[in-house]
Amino acid sequence: MGHMNISRRNFAAGLAGTFALGALGIAGCSGEDNADASGSGAASGTTYKIGVLQLTQHAALDAANEGFIAALDDSGISYDADQQNASNDQNACQTIAQTFANDGCDLILAIGTPAAQAVLGATTDIPVIGTAITDFAASGLVDSNDAPGGNLTGTSDMNPVADQMKLLEELVPDAKHVGLLFCTSESNSEIQVSMAEEELDAAGIGHERYTVSSSNEIQSVVEAMVGQVDAIYAPTDNTISAAMAQVASIANAAGVPTICGEVGEVEAGGLASVSINYYELGYSAGEMAVQILTEDADPAEMPIVTMSADECDLVYNQETADELGIDVSAIVEQGAEDVSA
Template identity: 50%
Template sequence: MKKTKRVISTLCILALSITALTGCGSKGSGKTYKIGVSQTTTHDALDSAYKGFIDGLAEAGYKEGDNIEIDFQNAQGEASNNNTIAAKLVNDNPDLILAIATPAAQSLANLTQDIPIVVTAVTDPADSGIVASNEAPGGNITGTSDLNPVKEQMDLLLQLVPTAKKIAILYCSSEPNSKFQADLASEAATNVGLETVDATVSNTNDIEQVVQSLVGKVDAIYAPTDNTIASGMSTVAMVANSNNMPIICGESGMVMNGGLATYGINYYNLGKQTAAMAVKILTGESKPADMPIEYLEKMDLTINEDVAAQLGITIPDDLKAKMNK
């Protein structure tokens, strides 16, 4: 009889141990969450934001093939594709949707007020009509902004190109995000004594001609975090650098593709911050309506030393010490 009791006790302990281990290896009740992703186009910044999002989810215990399923869609820069992707994702009714960049977010916002949506790489969600206000979104959408420190970027331009008097602000006229940034840049440039001229494109096919038209007319170019310009950055750099027009960029991917420098957003970290917001929504800890739009506090200084050498620009020692390696 004592032996039987001992066996039963051992079996109970084993059962409890297995239950505990099983619980530790999964999130919640073992549900698999479905997440749809709509990315406006392909370039370094947006790709990094997506990677940061996936890695951020994994660090929180949400891994593809384990407890999440991801349907990733890329519009490849075509406006109509954003609408098609939005319709598909909404029809699939996932637990959450990630919208990367403003056009993707706007298309989704027009189709659903029920499915939770987190956005990233959207400069000003309120200005873009995605949320009621950045402080209190009030609906089914929240997320992170890639608003740049435009004042600091203009200061950086003058540190690297102290003789600059007139600059071009290069952006796509059809991107609301970009127009918003261009206005901020124009004001910041004026405040430090720079004259500005807008140089706008409607698509990547316009880039070479527009940049070529600036030769001999401006001392430098400022390009915000514009998806069209980022996608065609190699063309911008080819024309600008060969004609001694340094480019101050909105983000580091553009610098790596031929720009001179930026003081700006780390999109990988922005993606991870967005993932943390998504986890709070999936777990029911928070609702998008009550989650203010978030911003990165830390910015990175990135300088393309090869481009600086090509342009004959000396990088001040204080900037070298702060550079993102």
């Protein structure tokens, strides 16, 4: 997993300028302003136009983006990739998606569920790969995860929620009441929270949902919840992930540990996670894209790819553990990696 952390940070730094453009000055899928990267030795002589719509900037989505680009590079195809970031704005998602559709991209990568929903609203013809999406079918993106049926397929970041709840029990054994923190506009977050509730019910642990509709509400909601709960669970929610440093600052100061949906949230100050490897998730999405571009694979017939439990990473933040006074030696013995700065 070490390579993922290093490459993700390099990627985030290297493309920060591109992402900062957000929906401004959208170049479309071709032209000199593209984030241009080309593989070598493309037998067909074709340079593919690929639009990349990333919902927002945070470590998990950045890593998925980087993995996707790495797979394209490793395949040897020639391509122009137009990187666009919507800054967690649904209107920007729709504008970018429509621009990609109008420009006649050969393929579009949508990173995050709202990004994929916007792209599907813009085109039913251009092949679309989605990634960092928990449940494609439950979010209405495909007919079924086994047989998508349309122009979109991709890779799922369905979380090992049961393992994450066991981790919470192990690290916070006295927890009687858990706060579940997520954004109401993200359907995949509610799926994960429902799964967490089932696990907590089975363990006899109380729980309560704490929701925000935008990042502006995070501070007040977290400040309210830390006086009411013994621990917080934050799923792979894009709004929460992007503001995890703020969440962790408030929670840690109040002595309330946060069990997270993914490694980037732990790096930002959460306590621990059993995390999907988002670089590998994006790499698998890139491999699917190459099949579509070079082998005429049909997204309608390509099942959604889900990572197995043994491909997940057990991670913790030692600085956070020290601040909270929590003993993490048990998970260190299990091979957990410290991802604190």
